[in-house]
Amino acid sequence: LTDSFTARKRSSIMRCVKSARTRPEEHVRGLLRQCRIKYRSQFRRLPGTPDFALPDLRVALFVHGCFWHGHGCPRGRRVPKSNRTYWTAKVARNIQRDAKNVKGLRLIGWRSVVLWECRLSDDAGLRRRLFSLAPKPLR
Numbered sequence: 001l002t003d004s005f006t007a008r009k010r011s012s013i014m015r016c017v018k019s020a021r022t023r024p025e026e027h028v029r030g031l032l033r034q035c036r037i038k039y040r041s042q043f044r045r046l047p048g049t050p051d052f053a054l055p056d057l058r059v060a061l062f063v064h065g066c067f068w069h070g071h072g073c074p075r076g077r078r079v080p081k082s083n084r085t086y087w088t089a090k091v092a093r094n095i096q097r098d099a100k101n102v103k104g105l106r107l108i109g110w111r112s113v114v115l116w117e118c119r120l121s122d123d124a125g126l127r128r129r130l131f132s133l134a135p136k137p138l139r
């Protein structure tokens, strides 16, 4: 793939992309703290290195960017005009890999939960979802 930017410009662009991508994770981290849910970040010992692993609940949380992981929302369908085939194939591979990770997690008794970037502004909804993950109390 050819790049029309200079190396310097490109690296500054990628830095921005990177920091923009970490922000949603920071948001979720804050909510987990508020909800007093124990978590581990970037847990490499689980398939797919979940953004957050909740060991007590055996839940793997993935904070997914809508475009990269092929969400069906408007943001997820906004494929760049140039190199369309490349991006479409890349997203398709990501979707496949995500499915494989969910399967791998299920095999070792972990649930997977995806938090989509487009829904992160709904704090009340997110909190409800996080609380609903807790195991039901035994009677």
Ligand SMILES: [Zn+2]
Binding pocket: 066, 071, 072, 073, 074, 075, 076, 116, 117, 118, 119
């Ligand atoms: Zn979305």
